[in-house]
Structure formats: C-alpha cells, structure tokens
Amino acid sequence: MAKLKIKYICQDCGYETPKWFGKCPSCEGWNTFVEEVTDRTTKVSNAIVDAKVEKVVDIKTNEEYRITTGLQELDRVLGGGLVKGSLTLVGGDPGIGKSTLLIQVANNISSQGLKVLYVSAEESAKQIKLRSDRLSVQAQELYLLSETNMDIVTSAIDNLSPDLLVIDSIQTVYSPSLESAPGSVSQVRETTSLLMRLAKTRDMATFIVGHVTKEGSIAGPRVLEHMVDAVLYFEGERHHTYRILRGVKNRFGSTNELGIFEMRDIGLVQVENPSEMLLAGRPLNTAGTIVVPSMEGTRPMLVEVQALVSHTAFGMPRRVATGIDYNRVVLMLAVLEKKAGLEMQSYDAYINIVGGIQIKEPAMDLGIVCALASSFKDVAIDSNTIAIGEVGLTGELRTVSFIEKRLKEASKMGFKTAVIPKSNLKGLDNIENINIIGVTNIIQALDIVLAR
Known part of the structure; x- marks a missing residue:
C-alpha cells in the first residue's frame, strides 16, 4: 500500500504547502487552508510529442465559427455567439437562474440539429424534466445525464460526441483518480482541466456552472477563472424579476457588454429595450433625480440617478452609494462644496x-452632481432633461466618448434637453428632436438644470 501524503491547499488561490498556515502566504487570506490526502505515486506520460515551432507570420488563421444560442442578449455578451471548442464558466448566486438559462440555450442549440449533452450533478433526471416541461423544451437532440463521476461523463461524451456540453455544476463533479472530496481545490482544478482538454480536442463548446461565495466571487481556486475562455456572471436579486448577464473575461470578444433578462414563469425572456425597463415608474418633477445616458459596451442605456440629501443627526455625516463607486460620490461632494458653494459637510448623502x-x-459624474444639488436645494429637475459629463477636481467638464449614440438613445426615448460638455458639441448636427446645450463647468450646468 502506497504511503499517504498529506498537504494543505488554500481554497482561494490554490497555494500548496506541507503544513498548515493560518494566513496564506500567497493571497494573504485567513483560515483558507484545507487538508487533503494524496498518495506518493506519480503519473508519467508515455507519449512525448515534439513541439512544433512556427513563425507568427506563417501561421494561417480563419475566423472562429460561432454557434448562435438563440438568445441575442447572450450572443452579445459572448461576442457574437458561442465559439466551438470554447470553455465558458457561468457563475451566480443560488436560485438566480443559471440552470434555467443554460437549459434554454441547450434547447435552442439542439433545435438547430446539433447534439447537446446536459450533465446535471445536482438534480435528478426527473427534476430536470419537470423544469424542461415548464420551459417548453421540445428539442429532439437534447440528451440528459444525471451523474457526478467524471469517468462516466467522459464515457458518455465518447459515445454521443455532442456539439455542446453543459456541466451543472463544476463544484459537484469529481474525478475518481483523486481522493479529495468534490468541490476541493484539487478536484475543481482537475475536472476543469479535463473538460478543457475535451473541449479543445473534440471542438466541443462547453458551459460549466460555478457557485459563488458570500463575497460574490466564483467558489474554488482563482486558477479556475484563468483556465476557461470566458467568465460570465449572472446577477440580480432573487425577489426581483430582472437579471443581468455580465462578461468579466472573454477571449473571443469584449468584456464590456451586458445582457438583460426578465425571469417569468415561462423562463428567461430577453429585454430588448433596457432603457425603457430601467426608466419604468420614474417619478416626474421630483427633486433629487435625473436621467443619464450610459454606455455598456456598444449599447447605450438610460439610467436614473437618485440622490437624497438630508441633515445629519450625528457628528459625522453618512455617505452611501449603491450602483456607483463610493469614492467617486465622495469626490463629487467635495467638488460641490469647493466649486459650487454648497455646504454639505453636515448633511447625509445617499446615491442610488x-x-x-x-x-x-466617469461620464456619470455630472448626473451625480445634478442629483445631489437638486436634492440639497429641493428643486426638481425637468423630467425631459438629461445630463452627462466627466467632472474634474476644478469643476470643469471633460469630453466623454460615444456622445452621438447616447444622445440618439435619449432622443428616441423622448427627452428634449441634453446638457453635455462643450467640447463634445462638434459633429452633432444630425441629432434631431433634442436641444443640446454645451457647458464648460458644473456652475453652468447647475444653472440650467435647476432653473425654475
């Protein structure tokens, strides 16, 4: 019998050590080491392949073939579709809709005549069937396997040769060659490495589901995110209907794109006009609110910035920011005090x-400034006015990018007045049905938006 070897592995970064540490020397996390038992036998590859060295200019490339997922929002985040041979990690909170999204994708791709294998390591086949019936899944080439053993999964892949593989989830499957428990660092790393080899050698697109920690990051070693081709986060509140799909890593496209879905009883439905959704129920002629055109990748979206400024009952005023960088809000408050003369040091400020x-x-700066000043002075901003611009420390307004796209989206949604940096006025003659006003500093901007 081989002598057992004990090692300790950091659950956050994968750092290995023969003895336990309270603090990881690599990522400096506390109480992250877990004991794992392995044997001393080592695996030696019998096949040695000579590496082929080529000149970069001599390498022939073709544009990667993409499979449409049937969901334009997902295709946008992926960069135009699912690349064959890619490995994509989908993370999100429990119950947020990861399995629902991937079952719908599997059904859509299978309807194109491609074989899809859905491996559920958390639910039985009957449970998946009940969800499939609720989502009206009728594709003939969609196959289901309820299994946690990677050897059995590999055998099923060999027999079926699918075009798309879905693993739900990576923390629950395991490789029998390792003695550690499923979900441990070594298991997650080994199974992901195996799936990556299968995806590349078989030209098989693969989705893997990953759970997230309380901090919102993918559970398991950080190396997991480095191994895959794309990392998508499925965000939202379980008690709200809207879900946001955000790409944080993508080797085949941009990481700035955003997909928005609505959870209904028939599954996830795409939100084709996010501006209309985000502005639904917006209060009109109310102090402390203004609309700002934002850019998420190549898509303009109108978002509502709300501010509440109230006199503090404590010696130290509170500053709370939701959906925006806290430090940016504090900076805008300082600019308002110094350059606009608004004494806000004894007032609480909340931004949402x-x-x-x-x-x-940073193009949200002017909207934050206007909302704070409106709430502080209790003066409502015209509901048909938008404001956009980056604010410097001296109170000046700086140029923002994609100004034409932002203004066209605002005009389409019925807004009549736009306050923008004066340096952005060039080349905007073709924007119709909206009055564009260029300003150079926040004093001019506030005089316009707060005019009664």
Missing part, C-alpha cells in the same frame, strides 16, 4: 442607480 445596474464610467 435604479434597477440594480452597476455603473463604473
């Missing part, structure tokens, strides 16, 4: 981006 959208671009 309606709809659960996370906005990171």
Whole structure:
C-alpha cells in the first residue's frame, strides 16, 4: 500500500504547502487552508510529442465559427455567439437562474440539429424534466445525464460526441483518480482541466456552472477563472424579476457588454429595450433625480440617478452609494462644496442607480452632481432633461466618448434637453428632436438644470 501524503491547499488561490498556515502566504487570506490526502505515486506520460515551432507570420488563421444560442442578449455578451471548442464558466448566486438559462440555450442549440449533452450533478433526471416541461423544451437532440463521476461523463461524451456540453455544476463533479472530496481545490482544478482538454480536442463548446461565495466571487481556486475562455456572471436579486448577464473575461470578444433578462414563469425572456425597463415608474418633477445616458459596451442605456440629501443627526455625516463607486460620490461632494458653494459637510448623502445596474464610467459624474444639488436645494429637475459629463477636481467638464449614440438613445426615448460638455458639441448636427446645450463647468450646468 502506497504511503499517504498529506498537504494543505488554500481554497482561494490554490497555494500548496506541507503544513498548515493560518494566513496564506500567497493571497494573504485567513483560515483558507484545507487538508487533503494524496498518495506518493506519480503519473508519467508515455507519449512525448515534439513541439512544433512556427513563425507568427506563417501561421494561417480563419475566423472562429460561432454557434448562435438563440438568445441575442447572450450572443452579445459572448461576442457574437458561442465559439466551438470554447470553455465558458457561468457563475451566480443560488436560485438566480443559471440552470434555467443554460437549459434554454441547450434547447435552442439542439433545435438547430446539433447534439447537446446536459450533465446535471445536482438534480435528478426527473427534476430536470419537470423544469424542461415548464420551459417548453421540445428539442429532439437534447440528451440528459444525471451523474457526478467524471469517468462516466467522459464515457458518455465518447459515445454521443455532442456539439455542446453543459456541466451543472463544476463544484459537484469529481474525478475518481483523486481522493479529495468534490468541490476541493484539487478536484475543481482537475475536472476543469479535463473538460478543457475535451473541449479543445473534440471542438466541443462547453458551459460549466460555478457557485459563488458570500463575497460574490466564483467558489474554488482563482486558477479556475484563468483556465476557461470566458467568465460570465449572472446577477440580480432573487425577489426581483430582472437579471443581468455580465462578461468579466472573454477571449473571443469584449468584456464590456451586458445582457438583460426578465425571469417569468415561462423562463428567461430577453429585454430588448433596457432603457425603457430601467426608466419604468420614474417619478416626474421630483427633486433629487435625473436621467443619464450610459454606455455598456456598444449599447447605450438610460439610467436614473437618485440622490437624497438630508441633515445629519450625528457628528459625522453618512455617505452611501449603491450602483456607483463610493469614492467617486465622495469626490463629487467635495467638488460641490469647493466649486459650487454648497455646504454639505453636515448633511447625509445617499446615491442610488435604479434597477440594480452597476455603473463604473466617469461620464456619470455630472448626473451625480445634478442629483445631489437638486436634492440639497429641493428643486426638481425637468423630467425631459438629461445630463452627462466627466467632472474634474476644478469643476470643469471633460469630453466623454460615444456622445452621438447616447444622445440618439435619449432622443428616441423622448427627452428634449441634453446638457453635455462643450467640447463634445462638434459633429452633432444630425441629432434631431433634442436641444443640446454645451457647458464648460458644473456652475453652468447647475444653472440650467435647476432653473425654475
């Protein structure tokens, strides 16, 4: 019997050590080491393949073939469709709709005459069948396997040769060659490596589902995200109907795209006009609210910025930001105090981006400034006015990108006035049905939007 070897592996970064540490030397996480038992036998490959060295200029390439998923929102996030031979990781909170999304994708791709193998390691075949009936899944080339053993899954892949493979989820399947428990660092790394080899050698597109931790990151070692070709996060609140699909890594496309879905009893339905959805129920002629055109990848979206400024009952005022960078809000408050003369050091300030959208671009600055000033002075902003621009520390407005797309989206949604940086006025003669006003600093902008 081989002598057992004990090692400790960090669950966050995969760092290995022969003894336990309270703090990981690599990622500096506390209490992340887990004991794992392996044997001393090593695996030696019998096949040695000579590496082929080529000049970059001599390598012939063709544009990758993409499979449409039947969901335009998902195709947009993937960069135009699913690439054959790719490995895509889909993460999200429990119950957010990951399995529902992938069953719908599997049904759509199978309807194109392609073979799809859906491997469920968490639910039985009958449970998947009940969900499939609710989603009206009728494709003939969709196959289901309820199994956690990767050897059995590999055998099924050999027999079926599917064009698409779905693994739900990567933390519950295991390789019998390892003695560690499913979901451990070594198991996740080994099974993902095996799936990556199968996807590349068989030219088989693969989706794997990953659970997330309380902090919102993919559970398991960070190396998991480095191994796959694309990482998609499915976000949203379980008690709200809207879901957001965001790409944080994509070797075949942009990571700035965003897909929006609505969860209904028939499954996930695409939201083709997110601006209309995000502005639904917007209060009119109310202080502390303004609409800002934002860009998510190549798509313009109108989002509502709400601010609430109230006198604090404590010595230190509160600053709360939801959907926007907290430090950016604090910076805008400082600019308002210094350059606009608004004494807000004794007032609490709350900023919210309606709809659960996370906005990171600096073009939101002017909207934040206008909403804060409107709430502070208790003066309503015209509901047909939008504002956009990056605000500098001296109160000046800087140029923003994609201004034409933003204004066309605002005009389409019926807005009549747009306050933008003066440096963005060039080349906007073809924008119709909207009055464009260029300003150079926040004083001019506030005089316009807060005019009674």
